[in-house]
Structures are given as C-alpha cells and as structure tokens.
Amino acid sequence: MPLFQFGTKTIEYELTRSNRRKTVSISVNQQGVQVVAPNTAEEQTIENILHRKGTWIRTQLLNFEEMKQSCLQRKFISGEKLPYLGRQYRLKVIKTNESIKPEISFYQGQFRAYVHTEIPEHQYRELLMPLYVEWVKHRGMIFTKDRMNKFSDKFQHYPNSIVIKDQEHRWGSCTPARNILLNWRIFLAPASIVDYVLVHELAHLKYMNHSNEYWDTVRMLLPDYEQKKEWLRVNGSTLNI
Incomplete structure (x- = not known):
C-alpha cells in the first residue's frame, strides 16, 4: 500500500483510480484511509492533498482506534x-x-x-448504564428536534412525533402514522451520521419506499448522504457500550 508522511507519523492509504472521478476523494473508516482519484491525477498531486488533509486524517484514525477499544x-x-x-x-x-x-x-x-x-x-454497570442511556435519550431528543426542524423546514414535511427507544435491528423507522422512531445508539455516532438517519426517515414521510424519487429527496436534504450511509454500514457495530 502507498504511504505518506505527516509529521512523525507514516500513514498507509489505499488508492483506487477511476475514470468517473474528476476530483480526489479521501475517506477514513475502520479499514484505514481510502483515496479515490481520477486516472489522470499525478501521484504528487494526490500526496499534496493528503498532506493538506493530514490533521483531519490523523484525528479520524485516532477516533476509530478509540472506537475499536470501546467495543469492549x-x-x-x-x-x-x-x-x-x-x-x-x-x-x-x-x-x-x-x-x-x-x-x-x-x-x-x-x-x-x-x-x-x-x-x-x-x-x-447494572446500576449506571440505564442512567447513561436515559441521559443519551434526553440529550439526543434535544439534538434531534433542533436538526429535524432544519430539515423539515426545507422539506416542508413534519413528523407527528419523534420517539427515541431501544431498537434491535434498525437505526430508525417511520410509521404510517408519520411517527419517527430512533434507536438511542445512533446518538453515539458523529452528528453528521445522526443527520443521515434523520433525513432517511424524514424522506419516508413522503415516500414510504426506497424509490429513485425517495433517494433524490434524501440527496436534496443531505447531498453527501452516500458517505454517511457507508460510514454507518462499516461502523454501525461499534455503536454500543
């Protein structure tokens, strides 16, 4: 794997070339640093971009290392x-x-x-974990209402209610009665990932499916939703205590 030096740290990254890309894309997940670049991008250009994003890359790598340890x-x-x-x-x-x-x-x-x-x-653990979960639910609801108002005002669709609960297999769901249910564990993820789940469910107020129109709505509300969706797919299992 190619490497680049940032300060005293040597960082590996996986490079993928694509004739469909016009710019260099950098992402960080549990597997490490992923770079997707146009076929015509020179290696020095890619390395310069990595250096400019070096502080952010190191921070993300440290966050994922903490997540791995926190899975215990x-x-x-x-x-x-x-x-x-x-x-x-x-x-x-x-x-x-x-x-x-x-x-x-x-x-x-x-x-x-x-x-x-x-x-x-x-x-x-037996005594304090339920108290911590209730704290997360309470603070999560405050965060959700603020963010949901922003997206709802843009979309002009509003849920009847929002409930934060323990859901085994879903990060969120939208009922036919226009109620949005959220898994409390999603609030362990970065705020931008919570935004994706909120937008995902909010769009279901108009489209109770995953049609092209539905995903166009999600993209309208959150243009980079695909990155958030992928983050959740890769890292969702770490959102636990």
Whole structure:
C-alpha cells in the first residue's frame, strides 16, 4: 500500500483510480484511509492533498482506534470513556456515604456518577448504564428536534412525533402514522451520521419506499448522504457500550 508522511507519523492509504472521478476523494473508516482519484491525477498531486488533509486524517484514525477499544463492554468505572455524538468523554465515579440513589450527569466535559461507597464495582454497570442511556435519550431528543426542524423546514414535511427507544435491528423507522422512531445508539455516532438517519426517515414521510424519487429527496436534504450511509454500514457495530 502507498504511504505518506505527516509529521512523525507514516500513514498507509489505499488508492483506487477511476475514470468517473474528476476530483480526489479521501475517506477514513475502520479499514484505514481510502483515496479515490481520477486516472489522470499525478501521484504528487494526490500526496499534496493528503498532506493538506493530514490533521483531519490523523484525528479520524485516532477516533476509530478509540472506537475499536470501546467495543469492549464497559464496566462503568472511573477512567472509562463513554461516547456521545462521535466523541468520547471520560467517566468519573464519585463514592459517597450519603443515602442517595446512583445518578449520572455531565459536567465540564466529563460524565460524573455518584454511587454509595458500599456498592461494589461489579454492580456499577447494572446500576449506571440505564442512567447513561436515559441521559443519551434526553440529550439526543434535544439534538434531534433542533436538526429535524432544519430539515423539515426545507422539506416542508413534519413528523407527528419523534420517539427515541431501544431498537434491535434498525437505526430508525417511520410509521404510517408519520411517527419517527430512533434507536438511542445512533446518538453515539458523529452528528453528521445522526443527520443521515434523520433525513432517511424524514424522506419516508413522503415516500414510504426506497424509490429513485425517495433517494433524490434524501440527496436534496443531505447531498453527501452516500458517505454517511457507508460510514454507518462499516461502523454501525461499534455503536454500543
């Protein structure tokens, strides 16, 4: 595989040539860096573009490395990281002698959990995970309403309701009654991926199928939806705790 040097780091990338492309496209996923370039693009031109995007590429690679490590089931102990909208936030567990129920909050860029000193660590996940999920659902709903308003105003179609729940096999769905259901785990993904799922379901308010007209609507609302769709296909299995 070809390489390029960015600072002190040597980065591999997979290069694909295409006579259908007019510009160089760079993407990063769990498999690494993927470059699609026109047949006529010179290697030096490609390398120059990689260097210009070097900081972004390194950040994406680090994010995927964190995702791989986060696939291990969390124990909800101090020092672990919990995801939200594509970022990882450290968890700090605070033990207290006060007679309080376990609780979890987000403060100054980190999750904080409060548990009684007599609760053993092996019970933390059982007690704290439901609280974390409820936090994600609550914050996810705030995010969803804001983003959905933006897309709905452009599309001029509005759902009757939005529900965030635990869905085993779908990231989202749209019912005949014009209700949009979202899997809470989608809010572990980057915000742009959540946008794709919202647009995917919103377009179903007009087209309850996956016809050409449907995908044209998705593209109108989110021109680069294909990249988001592919990201979700490749990385969806990492969206868990």
